[in-house]
Amino acid sequence: MSGIPQYGQRSEPSAAPECPRHPGVRAVDYCKRCNRPMCAECAIPTEVRSICVDCARRVRRRVPSGSPVVTLGIIAACVLIYVIGWVSPAAERAFVFAPVVGYYQPWRFLTTAFLHASLWHIGFNMLALYWVGRSLEGVMGHWRFAALYVLSAVGGSLAVLLWCFVDPSTWQTATVGASGAVFGLFAAVFVLQRLNGVDTTSVLVLLGINLVYGFITPGISWQAHVGGLVTGLLVSWAFTLLARPRRGMTARAQNRVTVLATAAMALLLAGLVAGTYALLLH
Structure with a gap:
């Protein structure tokens, strides 16, 4: 009976590869991030399978310490x-986005995400931003989180502009609120959970309820939500893929590639805006 393998053991231990960190010691699994073999001493358990010691160290280096300064900064700016705007409505109107003014003042594609129509509106958005932003900023890092928020906000305004092809009367309709950017954050949560094998039911239900609410409630720009x-799905998916360890590439080099990719995504959004205006005004 001693020759019968126990649960978790290989039938032929000699068939397992050696652990690269401990020569002569047989591996028990493969790292789910870099796919290198690892022995029991090198395996770090996660929610789904294990990662090796080296990948665990890289993950810890990418997670910033301290408070979610970007999240808190966005909330402070919105408040x-x-x-x-409550004291001087004229000052607030200088940042509101409407397709008709976005052509001449393109910064409004972003500034409108810091404006809100009512106390209930800003309260709901800031609460959602605080709940999601704290953990998401800790996982993505400060500047990636900021880029995600900005690009998602612009993507929401772009969708409002694109809707003018369907309903030209919205050409002069003003929209405000951080909802488009917040939906981008929710999308990032879904992408991170999905790619890491975590159950996404809860975030899908949350997204579904909020999307339906935007469709059935008058006065809410569901176009910005969509x-x-x-935009949040595409940006977070790109960030996640670029963050994966690559053989022969240092962390600094990966960071440079991510910065260039972020700039490319920003230029792509700007090109879509310019192309949309060219077609609408043709």
């Missing part, structure tokens, strides 16, 4: 601008 959601 400050809301107070300014635009932010799609």
Whole structure:
């Protein structure tokens, strides 16, 4: 009976490859990130399978320490601008986005995400931003999270502009709110959970409820919700793929590639905006 393998053992231990960190020691699994063999001492358990010691160290280096400064900064900016707009509505109107003014003042594609129409509006958006932003910023890092928020906000405004092809009367309709950017954050949560093998039911239910609410409630720009959601999906998916370890590439080199990819995505959004205006005004 001693020759019968126990649960978790290989029938032929000699068939297993050696652990690259401990020569002579047979591996018990492969790292789910770099796919290198690892012995029991090198395996770090995660929610789904295990990663090796080296990948675990790289993950820890990418997770920033300290408070979610970007999330808190966005919340502070939104609250400050809301107070300014309450005191001086004229100052607030200088940042509102409508397709008709976005052509001449393109910064409004982003600034409108810091404006809100009511106390309930800003309260809901900031609460959602705080809940999701704290953990998401810790996983993605400060500048990637900021880029995700900005690109999702612009993507939401772009969707509002694109809707003018369907309904030209919205050419002069103003939209405000961080909802498009927040939907982009929810999309990033879905992507990270999906690619790491985590159950995505809860975030899908949350997205579904909020999307349906935007469709059935008058006065809510569901176009911005959809635009932010799609942009957030694409940006977070790109960030996740670029963050995977690559043989022969240092962490600094990977970071440079991610910066270039972020710039390319921003230029792509700008090109889509310019192309849409060219078609609408042709």
